[in-house]
Each structure stands twice: as structure tokens, then as C-alpha cells.
Amino acid sequence: MAKLIVNFVSSERQRFAAYMAGLAAFLLVCAGAAFAVLHIVESRMKDESQQATAPFVSLETAIVKAFGQLNAAASGRFCGPQFQAEMRRVALLPDGLNEFMAIDGNNKIICSVSRGRLDRPVALGKPDLAFTPKGAPIDVWVDRSLDIAGFWDFTASIARRGQFAVVFWPPSDDVLTERNWLESELVLVGAGRHWHRKGVEGIYRENLVSPNVDLWSTAPVLRTIDCYEGGVVCVASTASLTVLFTDNWYYVPGILFVALLAAIGASAQTRSSLARRWSFEARFLRTLGPDTVRCVYQPIMDLKTGQIGACEVLARWRDVDGSTVFPDAFIPIVEKNAMTLEFTRMVVERAYRELSEAVPKGVPLVVTFNIFPSDLNDPRLPTVFRVFDGSEDRFILVAELVESEEIDVRCMQARVDHLRAAGIRVLIDDFGTGYSNIKNLVDLSVDGVKLDRAFAMAPDGTVAARMLDLAIEMVQAAGRAIVVEGIETEERLEQLRQKSPAIEYVQGFFISRPLEISAFVAFLEKSRGNLARFHGHVSLRHEPARQMVQAMAANVA
Numbered sequence: 221m222a223k224l225i226v227n228f229v230s231s232e233r234q235r236f237a238a239y240m241a242g243l244a245a246f247l248l249v250c251a252g253a254a255f256a257v258l259h260i261v262e263s264r265m266k267d268e269s270q271q272a273t274a275p276f277v278s279l280e281t282a283i284v285k286a287f288g289q290l291n292a293a294a295s296g297r298f299c300g301p302q303f304q305a306e307m308r309r310v311a312l313l314p315d316g317l318n319e320f321m322a323i324d325g326n327n328k329i330i331c332s333v334s335r336g337r338l339d340r341p342v343a344l345g346k347p348d349l350a351f352t353p354k355g356a357p358i359d360v361w362v363d364r365s366l367d368i369a370g371f372w373d374f375t376a377s378i379a380r381r382g383q384f385a386v387v388f389w390p391p392s393d394d395v396l397t398e399r400n401w402l403e404s405e406l407v408l409v410g411a412g413r414h415w416h417r418k419g420v421e422g423i424y425r426e427n428l429v430s431p432n433v434d435l436w437s438t439a440p441v442l443r444t445i446d447c448y449e450g451g452v453v454c455v456a457s458t459a460s461l462t463v464l465f466t467d468n469w470y471y472v473p474g475i476l477f478v479a480l481l482a483a484i485g486a487s488a489q490t491r492s493s494l495a496r497r498w499s500f501e502a503r504f505l506r507t508l509g510p511d512t513v514r515c516v517y518q519p520i521m522d523l524k525t526g527q528i529g530a531c532e533v534l535a536r537w538r539d540v541d542g543s544t545v546f547p548d549a550f551i552p553i554v555e556k557n558a559m560t561l562e563f564t565r566m567v568v569e570r571a572y573r574e575l576s577e578a579v580p581k582g583v584p585l586v587v588t589f590n591i592f593p594s595d596l597n598d599p600r601l602p603t604v605f606r607v608f609d610g611s612e613d614r615f616i617l618v619a620e621l622v623e624s625e626e627i628d629v630r631c632m633q634a635r636v637d638h639l640r641a642a643g644i645r646v647l648i649d650d651f652g653t654g655y656s657n658i659k660n661l662v663d664l665s666v667d668g669v670k671l672d673r674a675f676a677m678a679p680d681g682t683v684a685a686r687m688l689d690l691a692i693e694m695v696q697a698a699g700r701a702i703v704v705e706g707i708e709t710e711e712r713l714e715q716l717r718q719k720s721p722a723i724e725y726v727q728g729f730f731i732s733r734p735l736e737i738s739a740f741v742a743f744l745e746k747s748r749g750n751l752a753r754f755h756g757h758v759s760l761r762h763e764p765a766r767q768m769v770q771a772m773a774a775n776v777a
């Protein structure tokens with residue numbers, strides 16, 4: 221499942237899925253059209269078969285009627301003169317059935333309308349087939365020479381019900397419609413054999429043993445056998461799809477056009493719904509929660525001792541494919557969806573879980589969190605940090621605030637006081653950029669200032685690099701603790717060390733990149749171990765953190 225989900229995350233995969241959906245729609249429409257054509261052809265074949273058997277049905281009706289008339293008329297002794305006269309009367313009726321016979325129980329013809337009583341009864345043998353139209357069954361002898369009854373050179377079929385038999389010929393109407401793409405054969409079917417009556421001889425036999433639909437041969441065909449009259453009259457048909465296609469090719473562009481439209485529609489629809497569901501923002505909002513919010517910890521070093529006494533908690537988000545996403549991608553979404561306070565709470569709570577489990581007890585650590593400017597106005601902001609209540613001896617919390625044009629200094633001061641009253645220290649973040657200015661710094665009673673990393677990262681000799689000294693001077697004059705971030709080189713660290721004790725704390729990739737909790741704790745312990753070795757006795761180990769806290773506490777008005 222996870223693998224499937226990952227498939228839709230990248231836009232390349234989404235495009236591929238959209239192509240596949242388009243292709244599927246195209247094939248589906250083509251298959252649907254082919255299926256419809258086959259269905260239409262099949263029902264046309266059935267209609268034509270039904271039409272072809274209609275004369276046989278009429279013949280059967282006439283035979284049944286004749287038997288009824290014979291039975292009604294016959295009153296004389298079997299094959300006696302009166303009996304024959306009665307048969308003759310029925311034979312004169314204008315229904316095309318003129319030759320009747322009388323048959324005994326052993327299938328022997330005893331007399332007929334034309335010949336009268338035969339000199340010797342003629343045995344017909346076993347009937348070829350039988351059917352039961354209404355009432356009693358009718359036996360049929362197919363294609364018998366009538367020599368046996370004294371009609372030389374006549375071949376016809378004989379139907380018998382009870383003591384009467386009637387001679388009949390197949391209907392003379394041309395019952396099978398001829399079409400380019402269709403060949404048919406009409407047969408009479410008996411037990412184990414059949415008799416060709418109309419159409420193309422051999423089709424029935426071939427269709428009996430061949431598949432109904434044969435699409436994959438060089439000449440694809442559709443075969444049917446439709447039987448009527450209790451299975452006695454059957455029409456076998458074979459439709460040549462090649463001929464059908466050649467005769468009706470002009471439908472093909474229409475079908476392809478519709479299939480193409482369906483493909484374009486399905487592809488666009490798939491693309492947009494995948495993008496809607498699997499766009500970064502949709503994924504983020506759908507899965508944002510305590511399990512997907514991650515924390516990393518960037519060490520902050522005491523410049524004087526080189527020890528790590530603090531860290532900045534930075535948020536990360538785990539995407540559905542397990543990859544790590546940086547804040548620049550999701551912070552705007554959090555802000556846009558007014559989830560800032562909820563998000564900060566998730567970060568703080570996760571950081572608390574990880575830090576309280578992994579950081580050794582008895583070593584106070586300053587932990588700084590980034591606060592959204594919009595949350596400064598929210599009176600619930602201090603409640604976000606409640607999870608840390610009771611662990612003041614282990615963690616000193618610092619909120620990093622970015623000044624914003626929407627908040628005036630008086631309002632901001634009230635919020636700062638609110639936080640500090642809840643035991644949370646306050647740093648102005650990114651000082652020197654945006655809306656932060658020296659006047660605000662003087663007016664606001666914050667614990668410290670974090671100089672924007674643009675100062676420390678500026679190449680030597682540039683205006684920004686020279687402004688670093690100026691910024692340090694200003695903050696120092698305001699009596700605030702200074703953190704310089706963006707230290708990326710040893711030279712820059714050395715330069716800043718020259719400015720100690722004006723600068724107390726430094727942060728940057730040269731010291732360490734943001735670390736996972738286990739790596740951070742290892743880094744922390746290593747830095748403290750180094751310091752212990754440097755100073756020669758362990759009691760100094762907690763000193764820098766304490767100094768930082770004290771420095772901050774001293775600034776709390």
C-alpha cells in the first residue's frame with residue numbers, strides 16, 4: 221500500500237498514471253464499440269435465422285392442420301373406399317399438401333390418396349426425426365424416394381401423426397437473405413445427422429465444431445446456430461468480420477474520435493484528481509499529526525567555553541514516501557490554513573518527549589523554539605509549553621519571536637510579558653532584517669537577540685559583514701544577550717571569538733547542522749566531555765549553561 225501511495229507522489233508518476241488512464245479509456249471505448257458491433261451483428265444473424273425459418277413454421281402449421289382435418293374427416297374403415305374418399309377430400313383443399321397416406325402401427329404405408337390401397341404395404345422403417353408441435357408427436361422421414369409408394373422419381377419427406385401421413389417438400393421461397401458478410405445454411409436436424417435444405421452447404425457442420433467467436437485468425441468470424449421447432453429446423457450462419465469492416469469502414473474514424481475524446485477526458489480527470497489528492501499541500505494537510513512532525517536540534521555553542529549549552533528546535537515533516545521535508549515547504553501551508561498554534565504545540569510536545577528521554581538528567585539545557593508571528597496575539601500561546609511544566613531544572617525554554625509589521629511594540633510587549641510570566645524566555649529572532657529595529661529592541665524587555673544569519677554569512681569586507689560589528693554594538697548597548705547564527709567557517713568563528721564577551725552564543729553549520737535527537741545528545745555529551753578534559757575537573761561541566769541562563773535571567777526586568 222505504502223508503495224502504491226509513493227507512486228502517486230511524484231508528478232512524473234502522476235503523469236504516467238494519467239497516460240495509463242487515457243489509454244485505458246481509449247481501449248475501453250474501442251472494446252465497447254467492438255462489443256456493441258459484435259452484439260448487433262449477432263442479433264442481426266438471429267433475426268435473419270428467425271426470418272429464414274418462417275416458411276418452415278407455416279409448413280408445420282399447415283401439416284398440423286391437415287392432420288386435424290384428416291382425423292375429423294376419417295370415419296370409414298381404415299383404407300376402405302369411404303376412408304380414401306375422405307382423405308381425397310382433404311387433399312383437394314388448397315394448402316399445397318395433396319398427397320396423404322394411411323400408415324399402420326408398424327410404419328407401413330397401406331394406402332394413399334393417389335394410389336389407393338397398395339398391392340403390398342410399404343415399410344418406411346424408423347423415422348429420421350420427430351417433433352411435437354402441439355399435442356401428439358409427429359414423426360418425419362426425410363428425403364425418401366416415393367418409388368416405394370408407387371410415385372416414380374419423386375423424392376420428398378413424409379410426416380406422420382397417428383394413422384395419417386403427408387408428403388411434403390421444403391418451402392420453395394428463398395428464405396435466406398444474401399449479404400456480403402453473411403453466409404447461412406438451413407438444415408433439418410435428426411438424431412445424429414442433418415439434412416441440408418437451403419443456403420451454403422457445410423456451414424452447419426463447420427459451426428458445430430468451431431468456436432462461436434474467432435477473432436484472432438487471419439479471417440475473423442462470428443458463428444451462430446439457431447434452432448427452432450424443437451431443434452428440428454436450424455440455421456447456421458457465419459459472419460465475416462473482415463468483410464463487415466471493409467463494407468462499413470466509415471464508422472471507424474467516428475469510433476476512434478469518440479475513443480480519443482474519452483482518453484483525453486480520462487487522462488485530464490485522473491491528472492487533476494491525483495494532483496488534488498497527492499499535491500504536496502493535500503498530502504501535508506491530510507497526514508499532518510504528531511507522527512509526521514519531526515524535530516531536529518541545532519546545537520548553540522557558548523563562545524567562551526566552546527560548550528553546547530543550548531539548542532534550537534527546528535521542525536521537519538515526514539512525507540508519505542518517508543522523505544524529510546524542510547520547513548520552507550510547509551510553514552507557508554501551516555500559516556495559510558491557520559494551524560500555527562496547533563503546529564507549534566506538536567513541535568513542542570515532540571521535542572519534550574525526545575529531550576526528556578534522551579538528554580541526561582542534571583544537565584540544564586536551554587531549548588529555543590520558533591514562534592509564528594501570528595500566534596503572538598493568541599493568549600493561548602504559553603499553554604503550548606505546558607508539557608514542560610515540572611522540568612524547569614532540566615530545560616530552560618526560550619521563544620524566538622520574529623517582529624512583524626502587524627504587531628505594534630506595545631502589543632508585543634504585552635505578549636512578551638505574558639510569555640515571561642509563564643517562565644518562558646524571549647529572544648528576538650532574525651534581528652537586523654524585516655521589521656526589527658533598534659527602537660523596538662530598546663523598548664521591548666526581551667532576554668536576548670539573535671542576529672540574522674545574513675550578517676555572519678556575509679563575505680569579509682562587504683557592507684553586511686561590517687554591519688555585524690554595528691549590530692553587536694547596538695544590542696550590547698541595549699543590554700541584551702547576543703546569539704549570532706549562520707557561522708559557516710572557522711575564520712568567522714575565530715573573528716567572533718575576538719569579539720567575546722560581547723557575543724556570548726553562536727550557532728551555525730560550522731559548529732553543527734541540525735541533528736536528530738540521538739546525534740544531538742551524542743554531540744552534547746562530547747562537547748561537555750571535551751570541556752571537562754580541558755578544565756581538568758568535572759564540576760565545571762554545567763557552568764556554561766548556567767551562565768547562559770543567568771545572563772538571560774539578569775535581563776528579565
Ligand SMILES: Nc1nc2c(ncn2[C@@H]2O[C@H](COP(=O)(O)O[C@H]3[C@@H](O)[C@H](n4cnc5c(=O)[nH]c(N)nc54)O[C@@H]3COP(=O)(O)O)[C@@H](O)[C@H]2O)c(=O)[nH]1
Pocket residue numbers: 518532533534535536546547548551564567590591592620649650673705706707708727728729730734
Ligand atoms: N514557526 C516555526 N518556524 C520554524 C520551525 N522550524 C523551523 N522553522 C523556520 O523555518 C525556517 C527554515 O528552517 P531550517 O530549514 O530548519 O533552517 C534553520 C537552520 O538550519 C538554518 N541555519 C542555521 N545555521 C545555519 C548556517 O550556518 N548556514 C545556513 N545557511 N543556515 C543555517 O537557519 C534556520 C534557523 O533559522 P532561525 O529560526 O532564524 O534561527 C527558519 O526560518 C525557521 O525559523 C518551527 O517549529 N516553527
